[in-house]
Amino acid sequence: MAQRSLLSRALWFVAVGWWATPVVVNAAWFLSATVVGAPLGVKLVNLLPTVLTLREPASMTDPSSARGQRSLALRALYFVLVGWWLGWLWANAASFLAVTVIGLPLAIPMFDRLPYVTSLYRFDG
Template sequence: MSDPTTTQNGSGATDRSEGVNVSVERHENSPSIAVRAAYFLLIGWWASGIWLSVAWFLVVTIIGMPIGIKMINLVPKIVSLKERRIETTLTESASGDVTITESGSEQHSLVVRAVYFLLVGWWLSGVWMSLAWVASVTIVGLPVAVWMYDRLPYVVSLYKY
């Protein structure tokens, strides 16, 4: 691993030599699976029922729709403290400039998502949430419920969590 060296040229400006190494470390923001499981058993299962009821009620009202959709997009975090996936991209230009970009998943256009929500998402999300919550209160259905909760934002509005 080479260290970059810095020199001053005659005009007082600083030049950097070649050989700059860049290291990017990603740390998982979600708590450990043990913490997430304990949270779910103590809080997540009942809090998610209340959260989902309020969110879906807001979704079917015109005024509350934006808040309800935002609440639904946060369901994986409310249920089990799961953080949204962030993708990191490292690119290097021909001149040696390094750019690090962090972004969420690529989303469908807002128009497509709105049309889907109006035709399918609002009613399918109600059925999906109900089935997921019922599955979450049973030991056997818990893995299915977690899978369903992770996909709920997509079911309601094609939002990739």
Template sequence: MKTILNIIWLLLAGLWLFLGYLLAGVLLCITVIGIPFGLAAFRIGGYALWPFGRTVVDRRDAGAPSLVGNVLWFLLAGWWLALGHIATGIAQFVTIIGIPLGIANFKLIPVALFPLGREIVSTDRPFTDRW
């Protein structure tokens, strides 16, 4: 079922979201200061491309730099991205087949707001200790 939802998602929203995050990541990686934000955009883009079957967990080893980076991200880009996901999610709720897609869009809001200090993992093992 996850695969079917991912294919529908890819065709209706995922590809465009992925390309947007990919462009943002490339632009952010132009400067040395923007590289952590660019890498975060690439991670979110991969998650936006194929969201079903994956989830976001907090990293326990993330510290103060992630907090400062998340504040900067929120002020510069995060709230715009979250508004886009909210609008798209509401629009997807109009049809019955769009309801799971809208839910997936709402799952992207927290990571779009604060991406640093989080990790995207498979739902088969969301709480595996990797560190």
């Protein structure tokens, strides 16, 4: 996909990103709470930087990204005990920071770390 200009990304943020991001965050967590909706919830979490500023999502399909991951069982246990609520708090804090505009430089890296905070998923993005 082609790179978008800084101007188009800024206009998107002002017109749509600032209000749509908290909506998508909470929709993703609602979907993730259901077995059927969990795959869509995960996809929405991965699209948060795009919703916020039209930034291209990081590629998580690289086979080398699986190296160094914690076991799926450990990640699932972490998600059930800690990740679902900590990730929700983290994502909503990042959404709030993004809405303040002055907090946007902190919000973007927080969204980048959201997969790790939620499920210990590491990738080079």
